[in-house]
Amino acid sequence: MITVKIYRPAKTAMSTGRANTQYWVLEYLEEKTQYIEPVMQWTASTSTKPQVSLNFPTKEEAIQFALKNEWTYKIIEPKNRKIIPKSYTDNFIKQV
Numbered sequence: 672m673i674t675v676k677i678y679r680p681a682k683t684a685m686s687t688g689r690a691n692t693q694y695w696v697l698e699y700l701e702e703k704t705q706y707i708e709p710v711m712q713w714t715a716s717t718s719t720k721p722q723v724s725l726n727f728p729t730k731e732e733a734i735q736f737a738l739k740n741e742w743t744y745k746i747i748e749p750k751n752r753k754i755i756p757k758s759y760t761d762n763f764i765k766q767v
Contacts, residue, residue, distance in 0.1 A: 672741075672742070672743055673699065673740075673742045673743070674699075674700045674742065674743045674744070674745065675697050675698060675699055675700065675737055675742050675743075675744050675745070676697070676698055676699075676700055676744070676745045676746075676747060677695055677696070677697050677730060677733045677734065677737070677744055677745070677746045677747070678695065678696055678698075678746070678747035678748075678749070679692060679693075679694070679695055679696070679730075679749040680692055680694075680696055681749070681750075692749075694726045694727060694728055695726070695727045695728070695729065695730050695732075695733045696724050696725070696726055696727075696733075697724065697725045697726075697727065697733045697736065697737065697744075698721075698723070698724045698725075699720040699721060699723060700745070701721055702718055702720065702721075704716050704717045704718040730746070734746075
């Protein structure tokens with residue numbers, strides 16, 4: 672049976688923007704289909720499933736798609752951001 676994971680991607684470390692974090696992604700879980708190609712010694716695979724990722728606007732739509740195709744799924748919930756409000760003057764407060 673095919674197993675997929677459903678998650679919301681995190682923002683990149685190189686950016687403060689959160690533009691690509693508003694959708695849900697459905698990806699196949701890795702299968703052990705990779706092997707070392709004997710001539711060039713490259714990593715090869717017999718499956719193209721790890722290259723496929725589907726985007727959905729909501730988690731429920733991703734779950735419905737997995738259920739429609741009779742796949743088992745694993746949901747990875749996003750972690751909530753903890754925003755600590757600070758002001759500029761906090762940089763100059765002397766810590767005792």
